[in-house]
Amino acid sequence: MSSASDRAYAAIRAMILSGELASGSQLREEHLADRCGVSRTPVREALHRLEADLLVRRNQTQRSFVAEWSPDDIEQAFELRGMLESHAAKRAAERMTPHLLDRLRGYNAALRAAITGPYPDVPAFLTQNARFHRGIIEAAESARLTTILARIVEQPIVWRTAQNFDHDDLARSYREHEDLLAACASHDGVWAASVMATHIRRAFHTYSGADRAAGSVDPATADAIQRLNLYPNMANFDDVS
Amino acid sequence: MSSASDRAYAAIRAMILSGELASGSQLREEHLADRCGVSRTPVREALHRLEADLLVRRNQTQRSFVAEWSPDDIEQAFELRGMLESHAAKRAAERMTPHLLDRLRGYNAALRAAITGPYPDVPAFLTQNARFHRGIIEAAESARLTTILARIVEQPIVWRTAQNFDHDDLARSYREHEDLLAACASHDGVWAASVMATHIRRAFHTYSGADRAAGSVDPATADAIQRLNLYPNMANFDDVS
DNA sequence: CTCCGCCAAGCTGTATACATACTATTCCAA
DNA sequence: TTGGAATAGTATGTATACAGCTTGGCGGAG
Numbered sequence: 001m002s003s004a005s006d007r008a009y010a011a012i013r014a015m016i017l018s019g020e021l022a023s024g025s026q027l028r029e030e031h032l033a034d035r036c037g038v039s040r041t042p043v044r045e046a047l048h049r050l051e052a053d054l055l056v057r058r059n060q061t062q063r064s065f066v067a068e069w070s071p072d073d074i075e076q077a078f079e080l081r082g083m084l085e086s087h088a089a090k091r092a093a094e095r096m097t098p099h100l101l102d103r104l105r106g107y108n109a110a111l112r113a114a115i116t117g118p119y120p121d122v123p124a125f126l127t128q129n130a131r132f133h134r135g136i137i138e139a140a141e142s143a144r145l146t147t148i149l150a151r152i153v154e155q156p157i158v159w160r161t162a163q164n165f166d167h168d169d170l171a172r173s174y175r176e177h178e179d180l181l182a183a184c185a186s187h188d189g190v191w192a193a194s195v196m197a198t199h200i201r202r203a204f205h206t207y208s209g210a211d212r213a214a215g216s217v218d219p220a221t222a223d224a225i226q227r228l229n230l231y232p233n234m235a236n237f238d239d240v241s
Numbered sequence: 242m243s244s245a246s247d248r249a250y251a252a253i254r255a256m257i258l259s260g261e262l263a264s265g266s267q268l269r270e271e272h273l274a275d276r277c278g279v280s281r282t283p284v285r286e287a288l289h290r291l292e293a294d295l296l297v298r299r300n301q302t303q304r305s306f307v308a309e310w311s312p313d314d315i316e317q318a319f320e321l322r323g324m325l326e327s328h329a330a331k332r333a334a335e336r337m338t339p340h341l342l343d344r345l346r347g348y349n350a351a352l353r354a355a356i357t358g359p360y361p362d363v364p365a366f367l368t369q370n371a372r373f374h375r376g377i378i379e380a381a382e383s384a385r386l387t388t389i390l391a392r393i394v395e396q397p398i399v400w401r402t403a404q405n406f407d408h409d410d411l412a413r414s415y416r417e418h419e420d421l422l423a424a425c426a427s428h429d430g431v432w433a434a435s436v437m438a439t440h441i442r443r444a445f446h447t448y449s450g451a452d453r454a455a456g457s458v459d460p461a462t463a464d465a466i467q468r469l470n471l472y473p474n475m476a477n478f479d480d481v482s
Numbered sequence: 483c484t485c486c487g488c489c490a491a492g493c494t495g496t497a498t499a500c501a502t503a504c505t506a507t508t509c510c511a512a
Numbered sequence: 513t514t515g516g517a518a519t520a521g522t523a524t525g526t527a528t529a530c531a532g533c534t535t536g537g538c539g540g541a542g
Contacts, residue, residue, distance in 0.1 A: 028494095042525080052293050145321065
C-alpha cells in the first residue's frame, strides 16, 4: 500500500510541516524526486494532492511553492472546520450506535491517560484526538463531508495547535469530548453540534492567544503528525495500526 | 492555457455529464487517452482531479469507475452547498463593494433576459447563474471556501437541476438573487445567509420533486455546462469570456 | 548608465516504454 | 461436475527522454 507516490506525498508533507521546506520556497520536481528517492512522476502526483490540500501553491507559470499562511487564512480554516465538524457531530449523534460509542469512549480514555501526570504525552494526545474526531466524522456517514474535512480542513496548522496547549487546555479538550459523548449517547444532534462548535472555537483562541515560535515542530510530535496524515482518507482508521 | 491535461479533464467530465459514460462504468486510462487524443499521463492527472471532485471513484485495486449517486448523496451535496454558500453569502455581504455589486446586478439582469419570453434560454440561464454565484463566492474572499465550493460542491447534479425548472422556478431564482443583492447592498450578512440558504434548499426540493428522466442532458445545455466547468478555479471568471 | 533584446540554463508538460499487479478464463484433478 | 490453480491478457505504477516555455543574465545600443 506504500506506493512511491504515497511515500513522496508523505515525505514532502512532512518536510513542509517540519519547516525543513520554508514557507514560500520553490518546490522543484526533480530536486524533490532526488530527495524522496523516486522519479518525477510520483512527485508530480504528490504535488497535485498537496495543492488540493492548499499546502502548495502554483504561480501563473505552473511553478510550485510552499503555501504561506496569513492569520486570516488560519481563522478561515478554523471557521470552516468548526462549521463542518459541527455538522458532522450533529449527524453523528443522530446516527450513533452503541458499538461506535464504545470505540469513541476508548479513544477518549486513552487521551485522558496521555495527559494524566506531570508531563503530558503530546504525540499520544494528538493520536487519540485524531482518532476521536475521525470517528465522529465517520459516524456522520457522509462521503462528501469526509472528503472535505480530510483533505482541506485537516491542516498542519490545526495539528500544531496542541503544541500551544498547556495542561489545562488539554484537560478541557478531554472534558469537551466527554460532553460530546453524552450528546451522542442521547442522540441529541443540536447539543453535539453546539459542543463541537465550542470545542473548535476554543482551540482557535488558544492557538491565536499563544505566544508561539513560528519555526519548527518538536520531532516526536512531527513524527506523530506524519503518521496521522499518511492515509487521511482511509475508511477505517483502526485497521492501519 | 488549454493543455492536454485540461482538455482531458474537460472531455472526460463532459462524457460523464452527458451520460456518454454510464454511471458505474469502468474508466480505462488507455481507452480514454485514445478518445481524448492524448497520452495516458494527462489522462491520469485528469482522473485524479475528477476523483477529488467525487465524480470518479477508485476501488481497492486502483481501478477507476464513474461514481454513482444515491438520493442521499444528492441531498448531502445540497446540504453542504447550502451551508457553505450561506457562509459565503454572509461574508460577501459584509465585504460588498459598489463595483462588484454592479457586476452582480449585470449578471442577474442578463439572467432575467434569458428567462423572459415564452421559451426560456436554459443554457444562458445557467451561464449567468454560475457567474452570479461565483461572484458571491469570490466576494467572500476566502481561498479555502472557494476551493471547497469549486471542487466538491459544484457538481453536475447541481447544474442539471435547472433542467427540471419550469418557468416559475426560473423566475423565483431571479427574485431570490434580487433579494440577495438587496442584502449585499445593505451589508446585512445575516439576511444574505438566510436568503442563500432558502435559495439552495428550494432548488433541492424542485430537483427532488421533479419527475426527471435519469438519462442524458440536452446537447446545448451540456455544452454550456462544459464551458462553465472548464476552469472552475479561475480567479476572475470574466477574463475568460 | 540604462534599457531592451537575445541567448542559455532550467523547469514543467507530454509521450512512451517497461515493471508490476489484478482479472478472468481455461484446464486439470478430485 | 465442481473446485482450484496456473496462465494469458489487461490495467495501473514508475522511470525516463524529449519538447516547449519561462527565467535570468549578459551584452549591445541608445
